Amino acid sequence: MELFGSRFHFLCFVSLFLLISAVFPVSSIGINYGQIANNLPTPENVIPLVKSIGATKVKLYDADPKVLKAFANTGVEFIIGLGNEYLSGMKDPAKARDWVKTNVQAYLPATKITCIFVGNEVLTFNDTSLSGCLLPAMEGVHTALVSLGLDKQVTVTTAHSLAILETSYPPSAGAFRKDLVNCITPILNFHAKTGSPFLINAYPYFAYKDSPKQVPLDFVLFQPNQGIVDPASNLHYDNMLFAQIDAVYSALASLGYKKLFIHISETGWPSKGDENEAGATPENAKKYNGNLIKLITSKKGTPMRPNCDLNIYVFALFNENMKPGPTSERNYGLFKPDGSPAYSIGFSTTTATGNSTVALPSPPAAPESSSSPSSSTGYLSISSATMERYSSNGIVGTLILVLLILINLVVVVVV
Numbered sequence: 001m002e003l004f005g006s007r008f009h010f011l012c013f014v015s016l017f018l019l020i021s022a023v024f025p026v027s028s029i030g031i032n033y034g035q036i037a038n039n040l041p042t043p044e045n046v047i048p049l050v051k052s053i054g055a056t057k058v059k060l061y062d063a064d065p066k067v068l069k070a071f072a073n074t075g076v077e078f079i080i081g082l083g084n085e086y087l088s089g090m091k092d093p094a095k096a097r098d099w100v101k102t103n104v105q106a107y108l109p110a111t112k113i114t115c116i117f118v119g120n121e122v123l124t125f126n127d128t129s130l131s132g133c134l135l136p137a138m139e140g141v142h143t144a145l146v147s148l149g150l151d152k153q154v155t156v157t158t159a160h161s162l163a164i165l166e167t168s169y170p171p172s173a174g175a176f177r178k179d180l181v182n183c184i185t186p187i188l189n190f191h192a193k194t195g196s197p198f199l200i201n202a203y204p205y206f207a208y209k210d211s212p213k214q215v216p217l218d219f220v221l222f223q224p225n226q227g228i229v230d231p232a233s234n235l236h237y238d239n240m241l242f243a244q245i246d247a248v249y250s251a252l253a254s255l256g257y258k259k260l261f262i263h264i265s266e267t268g269w270p271s272k273g274d275e276n277e278a279g280a281t282p283e284n285a286k287k288y289n290g291n292l293i294k295l296i297t298s299k300k301g302t303p304m305r306p307n308c309d310l311n312i313y314v315f316a317l318f319n320e321n322m323k324p325g326p327t328s329e330r331n332y333g334l335f336k337p338d339g340s341p342a343y344s345i346g347f348s349t350t351t352a353t354g355n356s357t358v359a360l361p362s363p364p365a366a367p368e369s370s371s372s373p374s375s376s377t378g379y380l381s382i383s384s385a386t387m388e389r390y391s392s393n394g395i396v397g398t399l400i401l402v403l404l405i406l407i408n409l410v411v412v413v414v415v
């Protein structure tokens with residue numbers, strides 16, 4: 001009986017979620033699928049986990065053929081990585097073309113690869129020879145895509161650490177490290193020319209861990225708090241992540257690049273850490289990631305870019321047992337390797353998937369009416385991805401869809 005009860009609640013929740021997402025388009029959730037571990041489920045068994053958190057975009061650190069094959073025809077979008085160890089080779093057009101043929105073209109269009117990130121946090125290694133290879137590698141891969149006719153569907157970028165900033169507070173004063181400006185400027189030019197996003201990995205957790213006495217925990221965890229006002233812009237910030245993102249917008253603007261899109265390629269919070277890693281607890285991880293997911297689905301931009309979608313990839317899908325470094329490094333996952341939730345993300349119902357259980361997403365916050373588009377609603381806006389997602393769930397999915405369409409018809413009539 002209890003099972004029936006929770007199933008029923010789940011159905012109500014899903015129809016509410018679908019209704020909200022059908023009537024108010026929501027930004028989609030991205031998730032980082034790191035695999036530095038020897039105990040992770042097979043990629044086939046990862047698909048339901050990705051879907052259970054509502055993620056429609058996955059970021060891979062490489063171009064793992066098993067993953068790219070398993071996710072064919074799932075509708076999930078992929079950003080794949082070209083590791084730092086391959087950068088120096090990519091200025092050779094033949095090598096770049098081979099890489100793109102083998103790791104991208106071979107999976108299109110069944111697997112929706114939309115972006116390649118060339119190198120991870122390269123500039124903050126302070127290795128000038130590696131940094132010097134970055135732009136030529138990005139250009140090499142882009143040229144290969146052009147020659148294969150794929151550049152319209154696949155963009156090229158790289159992911160930076162927030163440590164490329166010298167100043168991040170207040171957000172309006174955001175500026176790049178002076179010693180990196182000469183290297184970053186031509187990369188920004190590349191983004192502007194090719195229309196690719198600027199990727200930044202941003203962790204309010206690090207700021208808190210370094211100064212737990214000074215940084216208010218609620219401000220970093222998206223909990224209700226007074227926030228801060230940027231004295232120069234007068235903009236109000238109630239969470240640190242938005243302040244960090246706007247600091248990057250300021251840094252870009254200060255070099256004359258006001259129109260680039262920023263995607264947050266990593267952010268997250270560890271559920272466990274060493275004694276000297278303040279704040280790394282399941283309670284805090286649940287607040288950070290639960291609130292973050294609500295924020296992403298609420299379709300609210302940052303104070304500087306209120307109308308821009310938040311493109312955020314949560315770090316990470318799994319706890320990764322073979323990552324070096326402090327304990328926190330192995331405990332960023334939403335899931336344990338057996339597929340069970342590392343902690344509840346705020347919505348306690350679970351559903352069986354094979355032998356494991358998964359956490360369901362917390363209900364999205366109702367979008368504020370002021371920011372929601374006024375019309376263009378109704379059943380027509382149920383996306384094909386949504387149809388695919390739920391119609392593939394057999395009879396339950398079909399019932400949900402029918403219910404959803406009925407509810408939407410009512411909404412259309414009422415509106």
Ligand SMILES: *[C@@H]1O[C@H](CO)[C@@H](O)[C@H](O)[C@H]1NC(C)=O
Binds near residue numbers: 124125126
């Ligand atoms: C790189 O250089 C910056 C600025 O000189 C310094 O703050 C940072 O700690 C260095 N990073 C590494 C990994 O050496």
Ligand SMILES: *[C@@H]1O[C@H](CO)[C@@H](O)[C@H](O)[C@H]1NC(C)=O
Binds near residue numbers: 354355
């Ligand atoms: C489920 O568990 C059983 C026994 O523990 C095991 O034999 C089986 O392979 C598992 N199935 C999956 C899909 O993991």
